[in-house]
Amino acid sequence: MGEIAADYLRALQETLRTDPAAFGLYDTACAAGERLAGMLGSLAEEGARSENALIARLVSEVGGDGGTLADAAVRRGLAAAVRDVRDRHPELDDVMGAGAAGGGFAWDILCDLYQLFFADMVGEFLRSVVAEHVIKPAVPALILVDPEGKIAGWIAEKVVDLVPNPCERSAEATELAQAVDTAKSVVDMTQDPSLVLPKIAEKLVPGAVGKVLGLIAEEVVGDEGAVA
Numbered sequence: 001m002g003e004i005a006a007d008y009l010r011a012l013q014e015t016l017r018t019d020p021a022a023f024g025l026y027d028t029a030c031a032a033g034e035r036l037a038g039m040l041g042s043l044a045e046e047g048a049r050s051e052n053a054l055i056a057r058l059v060s061e062v063g064g065d066g067g068t069l070a071d072a073a074v075r076r077g078l079a080a081a082v083r084d085v086r087d088r089h090p091e092l093d094d095v096m097g098a099g100a101a102g103g104g105f106a107w108d109i110l111c112d113l114y115q116l117f118f119a120d121m122v123g124e125f126l127r128s129v130v131a132e133h134v135i136k137p138a139v140p141a142l143i144l145v146d147p148e149g150k151i152a153g154w155i156a157e158k159v160v161d162l163v164p165n166p167c168e169r170s171a172e173a174t175e176l177a178q179a180v181d182t183a184k185s186v187v188d189m190t191q192d193p194s195l196v197l198p199k200i201a202e203k204l205v206p207g208a209v210g211k212v213l214g215l216i217a218e219e220v221v222g223d224e225g226a227v228a
Contacts, residue, residue: 005154008126013214020215028070029121029209035062036078036117037201040166041194044104050096051086055079069128077121080156084120085113107193111167114201119160122212123152162211166201 015022039061048054055078063075086092089109105113130151170193210216 002154005126005151006158008130008151009122009155009158009214012122012126012129016213016215023070023125024068025070025073025125026209026213026215028066028068028074029118029213030205032062032064032074032121033114033118033205033209034202036114037166037198037205040110040114040198040201042104043110044107044194047095047103047105051082054096055082058082069125069132073121073125073128076124076127077117080120080124080152081113081116084116084156085109088112088116107167107197111165111197111201115160115163115165116156118163118208118212119156120152122159123154123156126155127152159212163208164204166197166204169200169204170197 016026020026036058039058048057058078059075063078064071089112092105092109095103095105095109207216
């Protein structure tokens with residue numbers, strides 16, 4: 001399955017390098033990423049009572065209601081990212097179980113959610129591609145049905161490390177703060193992650209999308225070798 005998924009990922013990346021506007025995927029992913037970045041601060045202040053509630057909120061505020069393959073991949077990517085971040089952070093269940101008294105989500109959870117979204121979005125887009133035969137890799141035998149969604153998971157796992165994590169890039173907050181006029185604002189921005197990290201996350205969106213879609217060259221290496 002890994003070799004098959006790698007071929008589909010490579011085919012998608014080659015298609016987008018030839019025509020970056022193909023499928024509307026780049027623009028759709030960037031717009032969704034910017035919306036997600038913009039709501040991180042509110043999620044840090046007020047979380048959600050359940051996984052379903054969090055998914056519903058993200059799909060409503062980030063996913064939109066467009067009908068293209070790219071739009072659908074964004075919505076499914078958001079849902080997959082929530083499930084994946086729960087796997088990374090078992091404590092998330094306790095936070096959501098506490099309801100309103102639990103407050104918002106910790107920033108390490110939110111930064112992982114951001115990172116996972118872009119990877120899961122690509123995986124979900126390629127799941128649709130496989131099902132609908134939109135992209136045909138060079139080897140005809142690779143046109144198949146993926147009923148268990150293994151391709152989506154494999155691809156997400158391989159590309160997630162290409163996505164910059166806003167928390168790990170928080171040192172860039174100093175550069176952002178220097179653009180503010182007053183010393184007090186510089187101090188406030190440096191001390192308050194809810195002001196700094198959404199701005200960092202938004203700034204990172206074009207590069208994150210470019211990397212996972214293969215528009216910015218960076219190798220993904222797995223058991224089968226380099227993908228991009």
